Amino acid sequence: MDNAFPNGDGAARPARPRVVIAPDSFKGTASAAEAARAIAGGWASVRPFDELVLRPMADGGEGTLDAFAAAVPGAERRAVVVTGPAGGEHTADWLLLPDGTAVVELAATSGLTLLDRPRPFEASTRGFGEAIAAALDAGASGLLLALGGSGSTDGGTGALAALGARFLQADGESIAPGGAGLEELDRVELDGLRALPPGGATILGDVTNPLLGREGAAAVFGPQKGADAAAVARLERGLDRLARMTPGGAELAAAAGAGAAGGTGFALLAWGARMRGGAAAVAEAIGLDAALGGAGLVITGEGRYDRQSAAGKAPSEVAARAAVAGVPVDLVAGRIDAGTGGFRAAASLSSLAGSGARAMADPLAWLRAAGVELARSR
Known part of the structure; x- marks a missing residue:
């Protein structure tokens, strides 16, 4: 820089x-x-x-990883191949800071700009979770998770599934990727989730919206991802279903930032991550x-x-x-x-x-x- x-x-x-x-x-x-x-x-x-x-x-959205890379001497980019937001393979980077903290950016792995067209029901955050898993495999001592620029409204189920959670239909099969899969959700099993790193995980969010309601993920951000009024209503019902079936979900759904990245903030809070404003973290780094x-x-x-x-x-x-x-x-x-x-x-x-x-x-x-x-x- x-x-x-x-x-x-x-x-x-x-x-x-x-x-x-x-x-x-x-x-x-x-x-x-x-x-x-x-x-x-x-x-x-x-x-x-x-x-x-x-x-x-940057504020947790597109460019957050670049801002840290430019501001922190000795930061090292690590390439990773992940599942793209609409499936298929996508090559992205995560960033290893000299103190062992990893910066993983959702926009770079599961972002709206990676889609050929808006896919309000099919787009998934699985690639974001796979990049987090790669950072953990590499021994990251802490995580900074940048959430802006999402292309999906899957409540973060794709990301948590890549980290070991299970989101199941009544017959025990995994739900389909994306927001559409939430309509099939019968139970949530978080016991298999990978442990947080020693330094924990910090969410770098760019919004303070809750998961549900008029200011929630579907209502506010769904239209930006191609959802019309009927689609927003469907996505809202799916997110509500997810909140009801997740341990502690009612309280987590109301938390500031739970609606970030189509509900990925909610999922990461359920994993045990803590919320922090992304812009503040970047301002300090630069x-x-x-x-x-x-x-x-x-x-x-x-x-x-x-x-x-x-x-x-x-x-x-x-x-x-x-x-x-x-x-x-x-x-x-x-x-x-x-x-x-x-x-x-x-x-x-x-x-x-x-x-x-x-x-x-x-x-x-x-x-x-x-x-x-x-x-x-x-």
Whole structure:
């Protein structure tokens, strides 16, 4: 990860004013690092003598593994072949940190972007569980489990099945993969689950939604994964069935973050993992607070800024830390669907481009344009 963006003429200059650029990825179009560099390029074209400090962010979703890999010296990527979200083989990475902790990212193993098309009933988290198992087999002393970017609503049954749990029909056969299989569920057996590593497992979530209800996994996130109203109702019934049949399920279903990744948060809580905000963990790993010291501005962003953005997403974490440091914040987003009153300025790529389709066709160019617009407003 670049720590600073070069000034216009390459010469060393006083490090004032300092602008920290800390966006999340723009899902499916630009990584956090690519977004940060594009915004920085636009800003530098207007204000070439500012010190630009790049700190690409993540919040438990797509890019979390990359953020840790860039921020932690000595981190080692390990390749693993897992079951893709719709079946078949998929090659992904998990990350071994120098202290023995493994970072496993659901988006990289069972994510929505890995599907050829949305599959609200068939997509499974099994590959995520297989990657966790690979990390345990390699001797990981602890687990950081990044949950954003899921392509499924299977309540995490695929992941736990890969770790030794059994989700059975009345005839004793395993349920089908995906959310559809929850309709067949007759009993849950967790006795065969692998033990947690000595350092435990920490869930890096990007949302605080419960498993069930109007703010639950199916209702809020199902439509993003191709579920219409009727499909959402079916998935909700399946998740409710899972909660009723899982030991301690009623309490776990109500926990903040249980609805993350189509209910995978619920499954990992049932395994004994603990919940933590993913954006906070990444911010600490990349040294965001230190970068904000003495800064005059921070720019953050994500693909879509909406009402969920305030519930643990990267922009809200960056803004909260900037507020503590007394640093104003600018926002860049592919699309803005919520109020931006807390930001000094905001730039929407779809507005700059004239449409969402045009913005997505060349996201780096429009991220650069956003940097230009924000610099001119400074």
